[in-house]
Amino acid sequence: MRLVRQAGDERGRVGQGVLSVEGLELRALAEAVGTPVYVYSTAHVRAQYAALDAALAPVPHRIHYSVKANGNLAILALLRSLGAGVDIVSSGELVRARAVGFAGSDVVFSGVGKTREEMRAALAAGVGLLNVESEEELDTLAEVARAEGRTAPIGIRVNPEVTVDTHPYTATGSKGKKFGVPHDEVEALALRAARTKGLRLRGIAMHVGSQIVDVAPFAAGLERLLDIVRRLRAGGVTTLEVLDIGGGLGIRYRESDRPLDVAAYAAAVVPQVRSSGLFLAVEPGRFLVGNAGVLLTRVLYRKKSGGRLIAVIDAGMTDLIRPSHYQAWHEIVVDGAEGRPHVCTDVVGPICESGDFFALDRDLPALEQGDLLVVRGTGAYGFVMTSTYNARPRPPEVLVDGDRFAVVRDRELPDAMLAGEHAAPEWHAAAAAVAT
Numbered sequence: 001m002r003l004v005r006q007a008g009d010e011r012g013r014v015g016q017g018v019l020s021v022e023g024l025e026l027r028a029l030a031e032a033v034g035t036p037v038y039v040y041s042t043a044h045v046r047a048q049y050a051a052l053d054a055a056l057a058p059v060p061h062r063i064h065y066s067v068k069a070n071g072n073l074a075i076l077a078l079l080r081s082l083g084a085g086v087d088i089v090s091s092g093e094l095v096r097a098r099a100v101g102f103a104g105s106d107v108v109f110s111g112v113g114k115t116r117e118e119m120r121a122a123l124a125a126g127v128g129l130l131n132v133e134s135e136e137e138l139d140t141l142a143e144v145a146r147a148e149g150r151t152a153p154i155g156i157r158v159n160p161e162v163t164v165d166t167h168p169y170t171a172t173g174s175k176g177k178k179f180g181v182p183h184d185e186v187e188a189l190a191l192r193a194a195r196t197k198g199l200r201l202r203g204i205a206m207h208v209g210s211q212i213v214d215v216a217p218f219a220a221g222l223e224r225l226l227d228i229v230r231r232l233r234a235g236g237v238t239t240l241e242v243l244d245i246g247g248g249l250g251i252r253y254r255e256s257d258r259p260l261d262v263a264a265y266a267a268a269v270v271p272q273v274r275s276s277g278l279f280l281a282v283e284p285g286r287f288l289v290g291n292a293g294v295l296l297t298r299v300l301y302r303k304k305s306g307g308r309l310i311a312v313i314d315a316g317m318t319d320l321i322r323p324s325h326y327q328a329w330h331e332i333v334v335d336g337a338e339g340r341p342h343v344c345t346d347v348v349g350p351i352c353e354s355g356d357f358f359a360l361d362r363d364l365p366a367l368e369q370g371d372l373l374v375v376r377g378t379g380a381y382g383f384v385m386t387s388t389y390n391a392r393p394r395p396p397e398v399l400v401d402g403d404r405f406a407v408v409r410d411r412e413l414p415d416a417m418l419a420g421e422h423a424a425p426e427w428h429a430a431a432a433a434v435a436t
Ligand code: LLP
Pocket: 066, 068, 069, 087, 110, 111, 170, 172, 207, 209, 210, 211, 246, 247, 248, 249, 283, 284, 285, 286, 287, 322, 326, 380, 381
């Protein structure tokens, strides 16, 4: 993402002056669309996709974009145009993917808690791979598939029990986590799956966690998967086609961060995948869209409290929850603040929660009322994690392409937020509720 200012990194440029995304001045965009607003760069998504695709080129592979990172239809359509498939975790995400033309076969369906309805929807859509995460899920899926007269193409998601250096909430592949089947139980379950009517065992999968910048956990997890593949083949399984190694590729949030080195990632996984003769599936989300997005917000008021300088902005934890939920650090750049002295500032939202902040004790140019702030690295797990707490309408989303922009989601309207609620309850007898 090209934030035009001085020296930059792969996220674009930062420094002094008027801020732009690609050829578009953010100041003008904020005037036109209002704040808060999410802004995404198509060029950044394209560049990230191309970099990963090229790095994995030595083996047959597909990039299944993880819809949960940013499910905006325009982003999905963009990724589809680049050749991506998708990784989904709910039938809601399936509907989104289908709406922009993804075929069922483009879809990998992961998730620990798929309902029978979701399984039916996935089978009806012809989803390419359903990654199963427990024995009970496997039995349920087989039952649903048989009842529908279909065969479910499945993968077993392995918990490879590798240690990753990330926030505890985003580590998924370590011992005792709810995700996947413990690696030492996979063989027995997979052999059973291979013999079960209604199932076709197509793949072995993992996802070790999110925002991982070292390649070691990917390599270690993959080694576990390959060990399982060898044992299954020895046990007579001949249907395996896919190794799904998940997402989790880490990005740079601040200048001093070391992002995942894509070449090193490819070097760690390509030879192992090649030796297996299997097709490689990856499920990146953040890597493709994280630094494609910024959140624009304005300073409403400044105040002092207990010796602290506080700037109240027009966006809050309802618009971007990562700082309060994961203590995530997002760079904040102030438009047109060159030459101002720097002061230590708390940047807080308008929500009635003390945990509603974007930054505490942040070194920033002295803020003024009306200043436009650019919160970087918010293209992934930004809009998708918004809520309407405090009855706050969700912000719009804008896509930039060169010097053009398009509003790809309208700002939610307070009146529209009342839809589906019933102030005057339409009561039913208990028996009627049971019948529905
Ligand atoms: N595949 C599976 C099975 C996943 O569970 C996830 C993310 C991904 C792929 C994509 O991971 P990525 O490449 O984006 O790291 N809300 C958190 C991140 C949660 C990630 C959950 N699973 C955050 O804001 O950091």
